[in-house]
């Protein structure tokens with residue numbers, strides 16, 4: 001399943017694409033479980049336990065009777081998918097509409113397969129409306145100051161993680177904050193969050209700093225943090241506290257008073273789920289309506305809804321709605337090292353993704369080398385499919 005250079009990338013007409021997809025029938029649906037490897041052991045966030053060195057991810061591989069194939073992350077059972085053996089690819093996937101509802105557990109696998117059949121990168125197949133070079137941040141800057149527990153490294157531990165990702169090409173870091181929620185006494189945790197932020201700003205003056213509290217702060221605690229890092233030029237503030245209109249209004253006031261121009265990112269955390277899939281996948285209507293109401297008042301700038309809870313096909317179709325509301329996207333995608341690359345195709349295909357969450361590392365049996373990071377931007381390659389090669 002190596003990559004074939006996409007020499008011409010001629011886009012077939014809609015009818016020609018449909019004909020090409022209809023010529024293939026699904027012959028095999030296999031599952032693979034593959035170990036992910038981060039370049040280091042990743043620590044805790046405000047609410048969780050250490051992430052470690054990477055987990056096992058599940059994939060599906062589709063192969064057609066004509067020998068075409070596609071693969072992507074997919075968490076599904078055999079019972080849900082084996083019924084599609086023998087089906088025409090063109091009956092399950094349409095270039096404009098995406099995958100039909102029934103095969104949504106294999107949504108991304110169908111994008112890889114269809115794009116491989118058409119000889120196109122996924123981003124080109126879905127419209128190429130966005131840039132092919134998209135800013136990317138390291139999403140792996142957790143509480144590495146608290147590890148290892150027997151001999152915590154302090155602020156230097158976080159700087160070392162940033163350094164490693166800087167050397168890999170990243171020019172933006174998302175710092176997990178909220179140490180005082182449960183891992184440290186309140187005041188000490190706040191101080192460490194401030195010290196870490198200031199140290200990263202000082203050490204990496206050319207990099208963007210994003211912060212993510214996983215809703216672990218109260219409004220007033222977060223404002224205390226913000227006042228102490230007001231000169232650190234924060235780029236993006238994610239989930240500082242559980243989102244609500246009054247607290248976000250107050251935050252905006254303080255931001256404007258201290259000259260903080262950061263974007264506010266919300267929407268990852270949810271307290272409920274939709275009863276049935278709809279255009280925002282597994283998020284409840286209540287959650288989505290709340291986000292849009294906050295966006296309408298300019299209290300939320302970036303929606304960080306999860307790539308796969310919404311779903312790849314759904315993201316394509318709701319992006320215009322988000323654009324209309326004046327919002328940007330940066331789909332949540334921790335964890336699973338292939339997910340930033342799927343998101344890169346979404347970003348280059350439909351646009352409006354302000355920055356991609358990066359996950360340093362890779363699957364032990366995959367080759368991501370078609371992708372590069374240049375000047376802090378992830379460059380989407382012109383090779384068919386998602387451009388990730390499965391080895392072995």
Ligand SMILES: [Mg+2]
Pocket residue numbers: 212214238239268332
């Ligand atoms: Mg988050």
